[in-house]
Amino acid sequence: MRVCLASTSPARLVLLRQAGIEPETLAPDVDEEAVIAAIESAEARTLTPAEHVLLLARRKAADVAARLAHDDPAFDGIVIGGDSMFELDGKILGKPHTPEVAIARWRAMRGRTGVLHSGHSVYRVCPSTGSGTAEGSEAHGVAEASVTFAADVTDAEIAAYVATGEPLHVAGAFTVDSLGGPFISRIEGDPSTVVGMSLSTLRRLVADLGVAWPQLWNRLS
Numbered sequence: 681m682r683v684c685l686a687s688t689s690p691a692r693l694v695l696l697r698q699a700g701i702e703p704e705t706l707a708p709d710v711d712e713e714a715v716i717a718a719i720e721s722a723e724a725r726t727l728t729p730a731e732h733v734l735l736l737a738r739r740k741a742a743d744v745a746a747r748l749a750h751d752d753p754a755f756d757g758i759v760i761g762g763d764s765m766f767e768l769d770g771k772i773l774g775k776p777h778t779p780e781v782a783i784a785r786w787r788a789m790r791g792r793t794g795v796l797h798s799g800h801s802v803y804r805v806c807p808s809t810g811s812g813t814a815e816g817s818e819a820h821g822v823a824e825a826s827v828t829f830a831a832d833v834t835d836a837e838i839a840a841y842v843a844t845g846e847p848l849h850v851a852g853a854f855t856v857d858s859l860g861g862p863f864i865s866r867i868e869g870d871p872s873t874v875v876g877m878s879l880s881t882l883r884r885l886v887a888d889l890g891v892a893w894p895q896l897w898n899r900l901s
Contacts, residue, residue, distance in 0.1 A: 683696070716732060729767050745805050757804075762800050776847065798823045
């Protein structure tokens with residue numbers, strides 16, 4: 681069974697590979713800021729972090745599933761979309777982009793605990809349906825994991841970590857599976873959630889669509 685990851689995230693790609701899956705990848709064509717702004721304007725409220733990541737995950741997966749169904753009618757498999765954001769003290773901390781923001785953020789986070797919210801959407805695309813948006817072909821869910829940062833992280837360590845460039849383009853300005861891992865003292869929840877997607881959540885969603893997780897394994901040898 682084919683698997684398409686509706687994301688260009690290197691971390692999500694590596695995560696699936698480590699789980700025995702070599703997915704195809706296709707970047708979703710979704711204006712994230714416009715999507716969120718439109719919904720919040722229509723509903724006259726600010727979306728919660730869980731609503732935010734789930735909305736974007738579903739839009740990304742839907743976009744790629746529809747394109748595959750149109751451009752590759754023989755596609756028989758699943759499409760996976762995801763989105764993540766980090767919350768600390770009720771504030772959303774996205775990608776810092778600049779060293780100055782990343783350094784300030786790490787100084788504020790050390791010794792503290794925040795929550796990583798990860799939205800997931802899985803589409804079952806079949807040749808017989810001819811559509812990536814057929815009723816009943818999508819399952820979705822949100823996973824959350826709390827992350828506690830070491831209290832004794834020094835300013836010098838923060839500066840050195842930020843200088844690597846790694847934290848500049850990831851939600852929350854940290855990773856758990858690479859250079860940032862030693863500065864994290866505790867994770868509560870599925871650890872893969874912090875990497876980019878909850879594998880246990882994906883397994884449940886895939887099962888909801890009638891697919892057994894081992895059917896996705898294509899790189900065990």
